[in-house]
Amino acid sequence: MSTSEIFSSIDDIRQQLSNHRYITDQSLATVIYLSYHLHKPIFLEGEPGVGKTEVALVLADILATKLIRMQCYEGLDANSALYEWNYPKQLLRIKMDEQCNLSPEEMGQVIYSEPYLVKRPLLEAILSSQGNTPVLLIDELDRADEEFEAFLLEILSDFQVSIPEIGTLKATHKPVVVITSNRTRDIHDALKRRCLYHWIDYPDLEKEIKIIRVRVPDIEDSLAHQVSIFMQNIRREDLLKKPGISETLDWAEALLKLHRDVLDDETVELTLGCILKYREDIQKFRTSIWADPAKRSRLLTSYSNHEAG
Amino acid sequence: MKLDDTIIAPRRCGKGMIENIVRFSDLLREIGISVSLPAVLDAIKGVPLIEISDLGAFQCLLRTNLVCRKDDIAKFDRLFYAYWLPKHPSRASISAETKGQDGEQPTSASLFDNMTELRSPTDASEKTDRPVTLRYSPDTLSKRGEPLELSFAQSQALYESISKLLHPLANRISRRFKYTIRGKEISLRRILRKNMQFGGELILLDFKKKKTKKRRVVFLCDVSGSMNVYTLMILQFVHALKRIDRLTEIFFFSTDLTKGTHLFQEGDFTTAISKLPQVISDWSGGTRIGHCLRRFNEVYGKQLLSGKSIVMIFSDGWDRGDVDVLKEQLRTLRQKTYKIIWLNPLSGVKNYQPICQGMNAALPFLDYFLPMATPQDIRILGRTLQAIMV
Numbered sequence: 001m002s003t004s005e006i007f008s009s010i011d012d013i014r015q016q017l018s019n020h021r022y023i024t025d026q027s028l029a030t031v032i033y034l035s036y037h038l039h040k041p042i043f044l045e046g047e048p049g050v051g052k053t054e055v056a057l058v059l060a061d062i063l064a065t066k067l068i069r070m071q072c073y074e075g076l077d078a079n080s081a082l083y084e085w086n087y088p089k090q091l092l093r094i095k096m097d098e099q100c101n102l103s104p105e106e107m108g109q110v111i112y113s114e115p116y117l118v119k120r121p122l123l124e125a126i127l128s129s130q131g132n133t134p135v136l137l138i139d140e141l142d143r144a145d146e147e148f149e150a151f152l153l154e155i156l157s158d159f160q161v162s163i164p165e166i167g168t169l170k171a172t173h174k175p176v177v178v179i180t181s182n183r184t185r186d187i188h189d190a191l192k193r194r195c196l197y198h199w200i201d202y203p204d205l206e207k208e209i210k211i212i213r214v215r216v217p218d219i220e221d222s223l224a225h226q227v228s229i230f231m232q233n234i235r236r237e238d239l240l241k242k243p244g245i246s247e248t249l250d251w252a253e254a255l256l257k258l259h260r261d262v263l264d265d266e267t268v269e270l271t272l273g274c275i276l277k278y279r280e281d282i283q284k285f286r287t288s289i290w291a292d293p294a295k296r297s298r299l300l301t302s303y304s305n306h307e308a309g
Numbered sequence: 310m311k312l313d314d315t316i317i318a319p320r321r322c323g324k325g326m327i328e329n330i331v332r333f334s335d336l337l338r339e340i341g342i343s344v345s346l347p348a349v350l351d352a353i354k355g356v357p358l359i360e361i362s363d364l365g366a367f368q369c370l371l372r373t374n375l376v377c378r379k380d381d382i383a384k385f386d387r388l389f390y391a392y393w394l395p396k397h398p399s400r401a402s403i404s405a406e407t408k409g410q411d412g413e414q415p416t417s418a419s420l421f422d423n424m425t426e427l428r429s430p431t432d433a434s435e436k437t438d439r440p441v442t443l444r445y446s447p448d449t450l451s452k453r454g455e456p457l458e459l460s461f462a463q464s465q466a467l468y469e470s471i472s473k474l475l476h477p478l479a480n481r482i483s484r485r486f487k488y489t490i491r492g493k494e495i496s497l498r499r500i501l502r503k504n505m506q507f508g509g510e511l512i513l514l515d516f517k518k519k520k521t522k523k524r525r526v527v528f529l530c531d532v533s534g535s536m537n538v539y540t541l542m543i544l545q546f547v548h549a550l551k552r553i554d555r556l557t558e559i560f561f562f563s564t565d566l567t568k569g570t571h572l573f574q575e576g577d578f579t580t581a582i583s584k585l586p587q588v589i590s591d592w593s594g595g596t597r598i599g600h601c602l603r604r605f606n607e608v609y610g611k612q613l614l615s616g617k618s619i620v621m622i623f624s625d626g627w628d629r630g631d632v633d634v635l636k637e638q639l640r641t642l643r644q645k646t647y648k649i650i651w652l653n654p655l656s657g658v659k660n661y662q663p664i665c666q667g668m669n670a671a672l673p674f675l676d677y678f679l680p681m682a683t684p685q686d687i688r689i690l691g692r693t694l695q696a697i698m699v
Binding site: 009010026027030031033037038039043045079084085086088090091104133142174183184185189191192194195196197200229238240241271 | 343345347348351355356358360363365366369372373374376377378379382451455498500501505511516552554555568570571574583587588599606
């Protein structure tokens with residue numbers, strides 16, 4: 001199937017996503033559809049663990065193309081994002097050719113050629129798009145600094161780069177770009193404006209059950225229900241870090257490995273580490289939520305209520 | 310003024326999709342969502358791509374192009390229904406919702422009203438007369454204990470000016486490499502360039518080292534009864550600081566210590582603030598500074614403090630706890646941190662002397678003792694931080 005057939009309509013994208021085990025609503029599918037046809041990057045924001053990065057992975061899967069991933073971190077600069085010369089290799093070459101009496105110009109041509117170029121993710125995205133459209137994932141952009149944002153702005157606008165020794169390289173097909181952010185810091189509006197913005201929320205009950213079923217196919221239906229209800233309830237509590245969908249899936253996997261088919265008091269206590277990742281949260285859960293019989297029963301037994309309703 | 314059909318109807322026009330999308334984006338700008346022209350163009354370009362009869366897809370097309378902040382999504386959706394679907398049932402529920410609002414903590418609905426009020430053309434002349442930044446008269450200072458009445462617009466203006474103030478700080482702190490003639494790591498890039506003239510023989514060496522690391526700011530905020538008036542302003546400052554430097558940690562204390570960093574991860578200040586009273590159980594209680602500092606040192610000290618951190622304490626120093634504990638804990642804190650800044654809302658008052666028990670005991674351990682009662686003091690704090698943060 002060619003890519004144009006794959007992305008022919010919004011429903012089609014949604015279907016493709018769910019075939020690749022990514023359950024989503026219409027709005028994200030629309031954003032992906034528009035991004036593909038308008039050649040604009042997708043800017044995804046949302047709480048940690050709601051599946052932002054996964055979007056890029058699945059897209060690469062659907063398009064059967066290479067995923068180029070750039071993880072942002074504090075201090076990330078153009079050299080680690082775009083390209084760098086392989087200096088040790090260049091030095092070795094110079095040493096090897098010492099006896100050959102090459103003129104400096106000839107030597108320059110040798111050591112500043114493509115084999116001596118270390119391609120970092122952005123350059124890789126530009127070069128490989130000469131073949132087919134790759135997916136470029138720029139993950140957790142909020143971790144990088146503002147200087148890097150400005151640099152990215154330039155690259156994303158025309159996907160070309162000038163390397164003084166080689167010349168200007170330009171992408172023939174713009175890659176599909178997915179940028180994610182956890183909102184630990186505000187990303188500048190100038191960058192966001194060039195993207196299609198989408199906020200991924202925690203899933204609702206129905207969707208969460210669907211996701212568990214698709215991702216952890218061996219799980220019992222009743223357990224999937226119970227886990228989803230528990231997670232929906234616990235996200236309403238005031239916690240330092242609310243568990244996302246990735247925690248739900250970890251937990252479901254863990255329960256499966258432990259051969260539990262019902263969520264009871266003991267199981268929850270044993271596997272609490274799967275969903276709560278802060279000591280303060282675990283303490284709070286134990287003292288003010290779990291210790292309260294009404295809340296505890298709501299977390300565990302609203303399943304039967306749900307079923308009745 | 311509400312953005313209801315009487316205002317929206319004349320703005321609609323029968324001239325077709327493009328014209329209406331442009332008018333709609335103008336309305337968005339009027340309620341405070343910044344929409345750029347290329348974004349509008351892209352939205353229009355997207356129209357032929359979608360099934361126009363599918364309302365969800367159309368809404369999504371406009372939203373993803375025209376909105377670029379999470380906080381604006383709710384505002385957008387309201388206006389979308391008001392503009393494109395004048396008879397939509399959700400409109401009735403919106404106006405019902407806004408009527409019962411409590412003015413203290415604006416939710417997005419009443420916030421929406423505030424915005425439209427501020428930007429409506431009818432009171433444009435009035436708007437220009439309004440001062441941009443907020444000033445406090447000395448009178449307000451003497452009326453301690455009364456809650457500070459800030460309108461939403463004023464609070465927004467103050468917040469913006471604070472953010473602007475912090476901007477230089479955002480650009481200065483970084484962990485990038487810089488080149489030096491001495492250092493731990495060799496910089497091959499520079500060496501190769503430098504030694505080209507010797508035909509590849511490495512004679513001159515060059516080094517790189519990391520730029521000075523950021524310092525972590527740990528902010529401890531007194532929320533006891535004696536603090537109500539000034540707390541809002543400093544919280545705005547800290548919220549803005551957290552936006553540019555995610556290492557910042559926030560704690561609240563009165564009789565006990567509460568961690569509040571997660572609240573300030575919320576992009577919108579009003580939302581962050583509205584959750585405060587739920588999280589802090591002893592809001593406006595008494596003060597036990599020493600006890601709270603001990604809790605901080607024991608529980609969070611190891612994790613958060615290093616010789617590089619800056620601790621900011623915002624308190625008036627009225628302490629009901631044990632003074633010896635306070636001294637002892639400040640001494641411990643002093644050893645673990647780079648600088649301690651104490652912000653005192655009272656020290657701006659004429660003839661103020663730090664004679665109250667707690668403040669007096671704390672003074673010998675502080676690096677900076679700054680007032681915090683007017684926007685001017687925020688500026689001083691900003692400059693102080695700039696000087697010591699890098």
